Amino acid sequence: MKSIVYSQTGTPDVLHLVDREQVEPGPGEVRVRIVVSGVNPTDWKSRSAGDVPFAEVTPNQDGAGVVDAVGDGVSGLDVGDRVWLYLSAYQRPSGTAQEYATVLAAHVVKLPAETGFDVGASLGVPAMTAHRALTVAEDGPRRLEPGALSGTTVLVAGGAGAVGHAAIQLARWAGATVITTISSDAKAALASAAGAHHVVDYKTEDAAAVIQSIAPDGVDLIVEVSIPQNVELDLAVASTRASIAIYANNGGDEFTLPIRPNMSKNLRYQFVLLYTVGEKALQEAAEDVTRALIDGALPVGEEFGLPLHHFSLAETAAAHQAVQDDVVGKVLITVAS
Numbered sequence: 001m002k003s004i005v006y007s008q009t010g011t012p013d014v015l016h017l018v019d020r021e022q023v024e025p026g027p028g029e030v031r032v033r034i035v036v037s038g039v040n041p042t043d044w045k046s047r048s049a050g051d052v053p054f055a056e057v058t059p060n061q062d063g064a065g066v067v068d069a070v071g072d073g074v075s076g077l078d079v080g081d082r083v084w085l086y087l088s089a090y091q092r093p094s095g096t097a098q099e100y101a102t103v104l105a106a107h108v109v110k111l112p113a114e115t116g117f118d119v120g121a122s123l124g125v126p127a128m129t130a131h132r133a134l135t136v137a138e139d140g141p142r143r144l145e146p147g148a149l150s151g152t153t154v155l156v157a158g159g160a161g162a163v164g165h166a167a168i169q170l171a172r173w174a175g176a177t178v179i180t181t182i183s184s185d186a187k188a189a190l191a192s193a194a195g196a197h198h199v200v201d202y203k204t205e206d207a208a209a210v211i212q213s214i215a216p217d218g219v220d221l222i223v224e225v226s227i228p229q230n231v232e233l234d235l236a237v238a239s240t241r242a243s244i245a246i247y248a249n250n251g252g253d254e255f256t257l258p259i260r261p262n263m264s265k266n267l268r269y270q271f272v273l274l275y276t277v278g279e280k281a282l283q284e285a286a287e288d289v290t291r292a293l294i295d296g297a298l299p300v301g302e303e304f305g306l307p308l309h310h311f312s313l314a315e316t317a318a319a320h321q322a323v324q325d326d327v328v329g330k331v332l333i334t335v336a337s
Contacts, residue, residue, distance in 0.1 A: 003098035004316045005056045009049055012317035012324070015059070015097075023094065023102040025071035030105045032083060036121035037096040037313075037333040038062035040162070041248075044320045046089075054093040059320070060333070061087050063096030064111065064120025074105040082111040084120035086128060086286065090275055096121075097316050099335055106279065109286045112294045118308060122162070122300045122330045123289055128274055130167035131285040133223045133245035134174070136270040140221060140243070141174075144288045146295070149176035153215045155237065156180040158225040159191035159199070162330055163247060165306045166298065167223045168194040170289075173297035176221075179214055181207055181230075187328065194305030208236040218242060227269075228252035240265050247272040306330050 001022050006014040025031045037060045047059055067081040077083070088103045089095030111120050134154070135141060141148040154171045158164045159180030171178045172195040180196040182188050188199045200210045211219065211233075218239025224230060227244070229251035234244050235258070246269060257269075274282070292298050300306045307329030311319040316333055323331050 001099040007056050012320040015317045022100045025102050027072040029071040031069040031102045032065045033068045034063050034065040034335045035117040036064050038121035039319050039323050039331040040125040044324045057093050058095045058098050060095040060097040062124030064117040083108045086124035115293050126162040127166040127289045128285040129163050129247050132272050137221050137243040144174045147175045149174035152176045153219045155219040155222045160187035165194050168196050190305040211237040226251040228255040231255045243268040245270045
C-alpha cells in the first residue's frame with residue numbers, strides 16, 4: 001500500500017511517499033481503507049518539532065473510509081462499514097495519510113448513510129474540539145442535542161476557522177444564539193454561511209460595543225482561539241458566571257488576567273485539548289457529533305462556510321504546508337476514489 005511517512009521532524013520535506021505492507025488489526029483494532037484524510041494544525045505541529053516517538057510515523061489524526069478488517073474483541077463495527085476516524089495517530093504510529101490505516105476501534109465511528117467522506121474527514125479534531133468547548137460551562141449542558149443550548153448566547157472567536165465553523169454549526173443546532181468575530185468581509189460571508197446569527201468584524205468595528213448591543217446581559221459561553229489577543233474583549237462582553245473555553249494559543253503563549261474584574265463576574269476559564277479530555281468525553285462527543293450529522297447540521301464546502309482544499313496522497317507535503325500557512329477552510333487529502 002502507499003503510505004506517507006516521516007522518521008525525523010522538520011519542514012514538510014520530511015514527508016515521503018513509500019510502499020508498506022498492510023498491518024493486520026490486533027485485539028481492539030480495525031483496519032480502514034482510507035478514502036479521505038483530514039489535515040489539522042496539530043498534524044503539522046507534531047511533524048515539525050520535538051522527537052519522533054516511533055521509528056516511523058504516518059501523520060494525520062482524522063479521516064474517513066471503509067472498514068477493511070476487524071480485530072478480536074471488536075463489536076459494533078463490521079467489514080464494509082463507512083466510518084470516520086479521530087485521534088488515529090495519538091500515541092500510535094499509524095495515522096490516516098495512507099491507503100490502509102490500522103487504528104483503535106474505539107476511535108472509529110460509523111458514518112450516517114447520507115454523509116459523504118469529505119464531511120467525515122472534516123470532523124475529528126475540529127468538531128470534537130468544538131463539542132468540548134460548548135459543553136464545559138458550569139451551568140451548561142454536558143451533552144449537545146437540539147434545544148440543549150436554548151436561551152444561551154455563544155461567542156465564537158474566529159468563526160471562519162475549522163473549529164470556529166464547527167462550533168457555529170453545533171451551537172446553532174443545539175439552539176444557541178451565535179455571535180462570531182472575523183477579520184474580513186470574505187470571512188464574514190463564511191461565518192454567515194455556517195449559520196452565525198451575528199457577525200462582528202473586529203478590524204473595522206468596536207467589537208465590544210457591538211457585542212454588548214447584541215447581548216446586553218453578556219454572552220454565556222465563549223469559544224476562544226486567541227486568548228492573548230481577546231482577553232480584554234472577553235472580559236468586557238462575558239456575562240456573570242460565563243465560561244471561556246480556550247482551545248488554541250493563536251496570538252501567543254501567555255496572557256494576563258486582572259483578578260478583581262474576573263472575580264466579580266465569577267468567570268471560568270477552561271482549557272481544551274482533545275488528547276487529554278478522557279475517553280468518556282471523546283465517546284460522548286463522537287455520539288453527539290454523529291447525531292448532528294444525521295440531522296444534517298455539519299455540512300462542509302464554501303457554500304456552508306468551510307471551503308475545501310483537495311490534495312492527492314502524493315501531495316501530502318503541500319497539504320501540510322497549506323495548513324501551516326493558515327489557508328482558510330479545510331485541507332483534505334483524497335486517498336482513494
